[in-house]
Amino acid sequence: MDRARQFAAACIGSLSGAPRHARRLRHLLAGSALATAGGPTGALAANEASSRLLGSSEVVTFSVLLGVVSAALFSAIWMIRQRSRLEDENRALRSSVSDTKHRNARLQALISDKNRRIIVWDGFSQKPELLGQLPPETGAPTADGEFLALGRWLKPGSAAEAERAIEALRSHAQSFDLVVETNRNEIIEVQGRVSGGQAFVRFVALNNLRREAAELQLERDRLEQSLTVFQNLLDSLDLPVWQRSKDGTLVWANAAYGEAVEARDAAEAVREGRELLPAIAREKIRASSTTDTPFRERVSTVVRGTRSFFDVVDAVCPAGSAGIALDVSESEAVREELKRTLQSHAETLDHLATPVAIFDGVQRLQFYNQAFQRLWDLDTAFLESHPDHGEMLDRLRAAAKLPEQLNWRQWKENALSVYRAIDTQTDLWHLPNGQTLRVIATARPQGGATWVFENLTEKVDLETRYNTLVQVQDETIDHLSEGVAVFGPDGRLRLSNPAFRAIWGITEQQAQPGTHIRDIELACAPSYDGADGWKRFGQLITSFDDERPSDRGVLELSTGLVLDFAVTPLSNAQTMLTFVNITDSVRVERALTEKNEALRKADALKNDFVQHVSYELRSPLTNIIGFADLLKTPSIGTLSERQAEYVDHIATSSAVLLTIVNDILDLATVDAGIMQLDLSEISLTDLLDEVAAEFADRLQESQVALEIVASDALGTIVADHQRLKQxxxxxxxxxxxxAPDGTKIELKCWREGADLAFTVSDSGPGIPQDVLRTVFSRFESHGSRGGAGLGLSIVESFVSLHHGTVTIDSREGEGTRVTCRIPPGRLPAIVAAE
Known part of the structure; x- marks a missing residue:
């Protein structure tokens, strides 16, 4: 209202300078205002006054002015109201903006935390918005572009995992929670979420307990990955690997283990508890393996029906144990074959007339034949002590059996240099006793050297006599059975004998004196055209060396003849070729070699057959014995007296047959050389008690008594418990x-020094003297109750394995006494150490 009055006063003031009509209007307005202020009476008086003052034209003008003033008043009032409404809206907007700024400041303060950084993608926009920062010690860059390059400041594995998760978040709205590791080994938690069409990825630097928990999670992930990698690696190996719990239960195995135990897979092998190693080996592993000294030993077991050998390593850990087995069956067979070959080779060398000695890599004597011992006249005890080669040379020199040398040390070093050489070394030794030896030293592939001493004394004497006789009478050599040809230094033939011409199939005209060796080579070519034959002879004969080398070897002609040739330098630069026909001896040697190989293969085939058949028989026999025992149990049903008798017969016969099969398998194992004794310290008193208890039923069946005569102070002995009891x-x-019914048999035991001696005596009919020689032979059964004839053979084999002796004293009608002597063995090194 105040504003309206002010507006009206302004309008009246504007009319004060107007013309007369304006002045009248001013009066009129003033009158109107008074009329309005004074009520109806005032208005009536004003109208009367105005009517007196105004005329008709003045009335029109006044009306127009009155309309203008009214419109102006109405506009002023409307503008005042609009301005008031706008001011109210402005105050409300300013208040809303202030509240929004305050809220935005609080959110900005929250987002700008130094321990987190947020990446925001709005819809499918490729340009993200980054908020906040991470601590500098994390190594995270502050620049937005560098921060988004995750591979630059995160470890490769963490960066790849985070990028895959972010891609899945933006493409498929898949939320994620990760723990990543920076290049500075700092732990950061990464969270991805989608909200309101926007993708958020928050990087949070962890500390205190959350950091430790994240580090443990990373460590757990790494351990799980490592465990998975190792398990995959072990599964890919073709070596059986297993893991056991503390109580020895199989908890894990690889695929090779499952295949070895004939399971469909490793899981089935673990589930069914199939064992690869025999019970004795497992008990030995459990008893000897410790955390400091894992079990390492060769173990024999049966895989797919075949006896196999494994090098087993089993290690103990706090959670149980783990083991691995390396199949060495093939190498074991090769080792045994090599051992037999070396033994055969040694036996062959021992029968040679040529002295031979073999030294190992450390220059110690490992083998010598009888000819070597006779040549140097050395004590057997000295040779068996495996002396050093240098020591042996010093001993021979002290005994004046070696050539005298001005510089002994240099000569000795040259002689022993063969151990560092590759090629064969040859030397001539002129001994003080007049002998001349050709010493051939050859390095061995496995280390060491082989020394061959060829006695050239007789040959040198023969060459001397031959040269003397050549000067006197050339036809002396015509009566020799050896083919001889002598060539001059110019390579031309000086003389030859008929044996030479007959061997090579050439005529006397072709072997005329003066014929060059090349012509001789052409004449002999139909019989032998090898490059190492006459060409080599020609090179040796026509050589310009001051010392013409000698040579010898063997040639096999196309005619079937085998010749032992020798190229010998003679005086006056001449060279003699000698050819000896050794065809018959070579053929005999080859025939013997082939026969020996055939016998060896037959023996191996026999052993394989016996082992295979014995194993195949033992499995069904075990089933028969088990079912027979099962039929005896009351839970199956009651048997009639005859049925029970038949079942007893089946069980008895099966047990006897199983014993025979086990005996055959034991003998085959002994023959194959693969049986090993399980040595341990045995209490002899306990052993006798076990034997008496186990043999009680048999004594009752045989209606004989057993008397054991033994001292309580027998003590102990190191032997194989199972084999000794057998x-x-x-x-x-x-x-x-x-033994006749109603009699007794006597077992008497005593000690002879450290050895165990015992006898078993009976008062039976005795053994005839003609049969006594074959009593240890296999399948030799004597008497009506003799059995399969394997018992004494097994006794002799097991006693021999213990390095003992067994003898039999028997007379017809007076009974039999068997005496055994068992020396103590030595415990394995690992057992002795414990």
Whole structure:
């Protein structure tokens, strides 16, 4: 209202300078205002006054002015109201903006935390918005572009994982929670979320407990990955690998283990608890393996029906144990074959008339033949002590058996240089006793050297006599059975004998004196055209060396003849070729070699056959014995008296047959040379008690008594417990077979020094003297209750394995006494150390 009055006063003031009509209007307005202020009476008085003052034209003008003033008043009032409304809206907007700025400041303060940084993508926009920062110690860059290059400041594995997760977040709205590691080994938590069409990725630097938890999670992931890699690696190996718990239960195995135990897969092998190693080996592993000294030993087991050998390594850890087995069956067979070959080679060398000695890599004597011992006249005890080669040379020199040398040390070093050489070394030794030796030293592939001493004394004497006789009478050599040809230094033939011409199939005209060696080579070519034959002879004969080398070897002609040739330098620069026909001896040697190989293969085939058949028989026999015992149990049903008798017969016969099969398998194992004794310290008193208890039923069946005569102070002995018990039981069973009913057999044990001696005696019919020689032969059964004839053979084999002796004293009608002597063995080094 105040503003309206002010507006009206302004309008009246504007009319004060107007013309007369304006002045009248001013009066009129003033009157109107008074009328308005004074009520109806005032208005009536004003109208009357105005009517007196105004005329008709003045009335029109006044009306127009009144309309203008009214419109102006109405506009002023409307503008005042609009301005008031706009001011109210402005105050409300300013208040809303202030609140929004305050809220935005609080959010900005929250986002700008130094321990986190947020990346925001709006929809499918490729340009993100980055908010906040990470601590400098994390190595995260502050620049937006560098921060988005995750591979520059995160470790490769963490960067790749984070980029894949971000891609899945933006493409498929897949939320994620990751723990990544920076290049500075700092731990950062990465969270990805989608909200309101926007993708958020938050990087949070961890500390305190959350950091430790994240580090543990990373460590767990790394350990799981490492464990997976190792398990995959072990599964790809063709070596059986297994893991056991603390109680020895199989908890994991690789594929090779499952295949070895004939399971469909490793899981089935673990689930069914199939064992690769025998029970004795597992018990030995459990007893000997420790955290400091893992079990390492060669173990024999059966894989797919075949006896195999494994080098087993089993290590103990706090959670249990783990082991691996390396199949060495093939190398074991090769080792045994090499051992037999070396033994055969040694036996062959021992029968040679040429002295031979073999030294190992450390120059110690490992082999010598009888000719070597006779040549140097050395004590057997000295040779068996494996002396050093240098020591042997010093001893021979002290005994005046070696050539005298001005510089002994230099000569000795040259002689022993063969151990560092590659090629064969040859030397001539002129001994003080007049002998001349050709010493051939050849380095061995496995280390060491082989020394061959060829006695050239007789040959040198023969050459001397031959040269003397050549000067006197050329036809002396015509009566020699050896083919001889002598060539001059110019390579031309000086003389030859008929044997030479007959061997090479040439005529006397072709072997005329003066014929060049090349012509001789052409004449002999139909019989032998080898490049190492006459060409080599020509090179040796026509050589310009001051010392013409000698040579010898063997040639096999196309005619079938085998010649032993020798190229010998003579005086006056002449050279003699000698050819000896050794065809018959070579043929005999080849025939013997082929026969020996055939016998060896037959023996191996026999052993393989016996082992295979024995194993295939033992499995069904075990089933028969098991089912027979099962039929005896009351839970199956009640058997009639005859049925029970038949079942007893089946069980007894099966047990006897199983014993025979086991005996055959034991003998085959001994023959194959693969049986090894399980040596341990045995209490002899306990052993005798076990034998007596196990043999009680047999004594009752045989209606004989057993008397054991032994001192309580027998003590202990190192031997194979199982094999020693088998020896005693086999001897007692053999005695019980022949002892008359109602008699007794005696087992007497005593100690002879450290050895164990025992006898088994019976009062049976005895053994005839003609049969006594074959009593240890296999399948030799004597008497009506003799059995399969394997008992005494097994006794002899097991006693021999213990390095003992067994003898039999028997007379017809007076009984039999078997005496055994068992020396103590040595415990393995690992057991002795414990």
């Amino acid at each position: 020896i005693l039981i086999k001897l007692l069973a053999n005695a019980a077979n022949f």
